[in-house]
Amino acid sequence: MTVTFNTLDEFRALLKTAPHADQNALSEAADRNGQLTKPPGALGRLEDVALWYASWRGEAAPQISAPQVIIFAGNHGVTAQGVSAFPAEVTAQMVMNFEHGGAAINQLAKTFGASLNVHALDLDRPTADFTEGPAMTEAEVVAALQTGWNAVDANADVLVTGEMGIGNTTSAAAIGAALLGGAAADWTGRGTGVDDAGLANKTRVVEQGLAANAGRDGLEVLRKLGGRELAAMVGAIARARFGQIPVILDGFICCAAAACLEKEEAGALDHCVAGHLSAEGAHEKLLAGIGKEPLLSLGLRLGEGSGAALALGVLKAALACHSGMATFAEAGVSDA
Numbered sequence: 001m002t003v004t005f006n007t008l009d010e011f012r013a014l015l016k017t018a019p020h021a022d023q024n025a026l027s028e029a030a031d032r033n034g035q036l037t038k039p040p041g042a043l044g045r046l047e048d049v050a051l052w053y054a055s056w057r058g059e060a061a062p063q064i065s066a067p068q069v070i071i072f073a074g075n076h077g078v079t080a081q082g083v084s085a086f087p088a089e090v091t092a093q094m095v096m097n098f099e100h101g102g103a104a105i106n107q108l109a110k111t112f113g114a115s116l117n118v119h120a121l122d123l124d125r126p127t128a129d130f131t132e133g134p135a136m137t138e139a140e141v142v143a144a145l146q147t148g149w150n151a152v153d154a155n156a157d158v159l160v161t162g163e164m165g166i167g168n169t170t171s172a173a174a175i176g177a178a179l180l181g182g183a184a185a186d187w188t189g190r191g192t193g194v195d196d197a198g199l200a201n202k203t204r205v206v207e208q209g210l211a212a213n214a215g216r217d218g219l220e221v222l223r224k225l226g227g228r229e230l231a232a233m234v235g236a237i238a239r240a241r242f243g244q245i246p247v248i249l250d251g252f253i254c255c256a257a258a259a260c261l262e263k264e265e266a267g268a269l270d271h272c273v274a275g276h277l278s279a280e281g282a283h284e285k286l287l288a289g290i291g292k293e294p295l296l297s298l299g300l301r302l303g304e305g306s307g308a309a310l311a312l313g314v315l316k317a318a319l320a321c322h323s324g325m326a327t328f329a330e331a332g333v334s335d336a
């Protein structure tokens, strides 16, 4: 679906026309689930995600054969405030690493049979430092939303949105506080590993960002406190919905971006599942804020779609069971 939007209002209007899950497919899938050779509920959350996936694909017994992972990369002006344990040039260096196959996500995508695309967004033009005013203009955030929208493969049957951006846990913390309330300190964590002094400085920077950028509207918060890679994830998540492509959300930054979408349009994340709980402390509050229960909790704090890619393995397993298992009648097994 090729769509061009030139303003945030055009994007908002588009969100209002998003399709919903297929209730017939859902009830057929639930019916099938009840006949599979296992005690009712014995596959736990695998059963829930299989039904959720079936409802979005519009099929009672779908398979996953074309997963897509997309990594969006962006640079942040707020890195000038010394908020990361790593220098900003690592963003571009890691993009090269993704392209050469050397990052964790390359191995994880390969492990679970996913294609991997990398989109670097204007890395030589960092967003403005949000302690001084909005990170992006409307034109900038709209361009990033459009990049994300266009990056989704219409033939994908599940999407993982990942990111790379030195400084972006500062953005995500500010977004969490702006959208969900609470003190900057409740939302600010160590990211790539800042020390105690670094954490205190980062918390002050989040406070300054909040003071310099009023407003709680989801897409305005994305524009003022986000970054291009966060906006691109929002665009991709929204686009996937129109193609009946379920989405697996990654960690703290991905969920901060997703929260902007949910706050803008309630229910806009209904086609998304939370892949994992990140070790970044405030991720739990962010997940609660968007009403999502993570599939995995492995202590990851890497980003780049890694936790969501691991959860792809769980989702594939759930659908393999749901769509491949025999029913009691087929297998000649006595029902309860």
Ligand SMILES: O=C(O)c1ccc[n+]([C@@H]2O[C@H](COP(=O)([O-])O)[C@@H](O)[C@H]2O)c1
Pocket: 083, 084, 085, 086, 163, 164, 165, 166, 167, 168, 169, 170, 190, 191, 192, 193, 194, 250, 251, 252, 253, 254, 278, 279, 280, 283, 300, 301, 302, 303, 304
């Ligand atoms: O996904 C997460 O929960 C996560 C938690 C901490 C750090 N990261 C990654 O680390 C980078 C941001 O960390 P920082 O310290 O530079 O703000 C960025 O590239 C993220 O992908 C990601």
Ligand SMILES: Cc1cc2nc[nH]c2cc1C
Pocket: 086, 090, 094, 163, 164, 165, 192, 302, 303, 304
């Ligand atoms: C090396 C490195 C790899 C990453 N991948 C995602 N965020 C990252 C941050 C750093 C610093």
